[in-house]
Amino acid sequence: MSEISRRRLITGMSATAAGAALSLAGGRFASAAARDRAIAVTAARAVRTEGTTLEQVATATGTGAYKRLAAGPGWPLVVRSDLAGARTGRDDRRTGLACFVQFTDMHLVDSESPVRFEYLARYLDSAHRPHETLTVRGAASLVERVNSLPGGPYTGRPFSMVVNTGDIADNHEHIELDWYLTVMSGGTVTPNSGDPTRYEGVQNSGDAAYWNPETSFQDAYKAKGFPEVPGFLTDAGRPFTAPGLRVPWYSTIGNHDDSIEGTLPDLGLLGSLYTGDRKVEGCDDADAAKLADALRHDPAAAAVLLTELLAGGGVVRQVTPDPRRQPFTPTEFAQAHLDPAYTGAGPTGHGFTSDAVSSGRLYYTFPISDGVLGVSLDTTNRAGWADGSIGTAQLDWLENVLQSHSSHWYDTDGHVVRGGHGNQLIVLFSHHTSGTMGNLLPDPYHPFEQRHDGNTLVTLLQRYPNVVAWVNGHTHTNQIIAHAHAVPERAFWEVNTASHVDYPQHARIIEITDNGDGTLSLFTTLIESAAQYTTDFHDTSDAGLASLYRELSYNDPYATPAQKTGTAADHNTELLLARPGS
Structure with a gap:
């Protein structure tokens, strides 16, 4: 197969291999195999993938509450044709x-x-x-x-x-x-x-x-x-x-x-x-709840509450x-x-x-x-x-x-x-x-x-x-x-x-x-x-x-x-x- 034909095929595949690989529930890949196929198409379409999340992605490992990170599989290209159709051969x-x-x-x-x-x-x-x-x-x-x-x-x-x-x-x-x-x-x-x-x-x-x-x-x-x-x-x-x-x-x-x-x-x-x-490091639950609410709804009250905490209503350090x-x-x-x-x-x-x-x-x-x-x-x-x-x-x-x-x-x-x-x-x-x-x-x-x-x-x-x-x-x-x-x-x-x-x-x-x-x-x-x-x-x-x-x-x-x-x-x-x- 010629290079041009191969690229046209890949461009046509991309919408199906990457796009159709998405599950209908929330845009996540339906399976690891579908993801791997999409990764292969992605690599073929790109000039390069190194140094990007097309190549690899930080991935959580371990079973404990605190997770360590390691290199995981890259994220493939997803073709989104919400606003226009994806026509074959466009890579060329x-x-x-x-x-x-x-x-x-x-x-x-x-x-x-x-x-x-x-x-x-x-x-x-x-x-x-x-x-x-x-x-x-x-x-x-x-x-x-x-x-x-x-x-x-x-x-x-x-x-x-x-x-x-x-x-x-x-x-x-x-x-x-x-x-x-x-x-x-x-x-x-x-x-x-x-x-x-x-x-x-x-x-x-x-x-x-x-x-x-x-x-x-x-x-x-x-x-x-x-x-x-x-x-x-x-x-x-x-x-x-x-x-x-x-x-x-x-x-x-x-x-x-x-x-x-x-x-x-x-x-x-x-x-x-x-x-x-003076820096406030902590306060009781009631004051914390009031201040959090004021930050959302009443800026003037929040400023007053913060001043009160600094004046002795909270745990303050020099x-x-x-x-x-x-x-x-x-x-x-x-x-x-x-x-x-x-x-x-x-x-x-x-x-x-x-x-x-x-x-x-x-x-x-x-x-x-x-x-x-x-x-x-x-x-x-x-x-x-x-x-x-x-x-x-x-x-x-x-x-x-x-x-x-x-x-x-x-x-x-x-x-x-x-x-x-x-x-x-x-x-x-x-x-x-x-x-x-x-x-x-x-x-x-x-x-x-x-x-x-x-x-x-x-x-x-x-x-x-x-x-x-x-x-x-x-x-x-x-x-x-x-x-x-x-x-x-x-x-x-x-x-x-x-x-x-x-x-x-x-x-x-x-x-x-x-x-x-x-x-x-x-x-x-x-x-x-x-x-x-x-x-x-x-x-x-x-x-x-x-x-x-x-x-x-x-x-x-x-x-x-x-x-x-x-x-x-x-x-x-x-x-x-x-x-x-x-």
């Missing part, structure tokens, strides 16, 4: 148009900060994670992975950039932002605050509610199999050199980058608590004050990206300009490749709460961008409108997803501006055929949604990727191709950090800690790894859609 016709990487939800944590709510973990799973002292090392290991890859597994194109879709910091502190910018640009970073010679957080408190890794004290985590790791906290906070990305990178702001713990509006009232010397814990504002977020010390592989500002600093408008456009435009949105709402929305000014700006880069679009009545100065494919990036943009509270900094939800944004995007994808984070879950439309060219894909703080700690490669048959394909491939899967509880080297970061995240008793990992249809996919104008 396809032309690569773009290739980039998405990071999201790094949550670089100042684990010693006084404004943390670790004692609420049983009510709010994100309040404390046993691996949070390692977030900076985990992020550096992810950068190392991207640097090791030559390009996209299906086009072979080098990455044109990395786009980080928000929640860069965990508690919008200047020190967390500095850590992020250093990890992305490269340089020496010390993931420790307060006293640089020691750890001053809850994990050496002797409180049984927390994992105390450096001692034999039998806490609740060790009862679940967590190990004793001598030197863990000391070594987690020591300086190390981050390699920095070798490709340009851009940042999008998330709710944890502009509010207290991603939930409470920051009106400047708690700044002195951030930089002070910590070393640190002015670097001061929260940054959205304007300072943009300004920090313009610091020449953090230019790295560029571009200057990483999407933000001096105009963004002066105006406070943290949304912008940028070139992904020839003919493909990126649009970064600011979906945060400074009124607080985790979910987002966008204001009218940004919505109008977005529509102007879409019109200026489209040869035609549809008005609100469904009629075609001709115009624009270009005909570029458009990829949107935001922190929030279409389903998590229901926070319509007035922005306290623009109280008279109307806010708009995710449904409004989807409706707008479907009027512009050049929009092919909306890439986002926030949910910490892998999920790919097809936004269908009766007019095929008005459909688009929403690609939501899991976080890099909760397991499975994924990033995603996205490649766009023209199939030469009236369709486009978006190939989405998940990648893990460069850390090895196996861990050694006596190895607290940089590499050893990066491996522990992944394994500890899997075993976090408040986490839901299976749910956040998603199904096969949310992992490594080929997402087909009609090419605009076809």
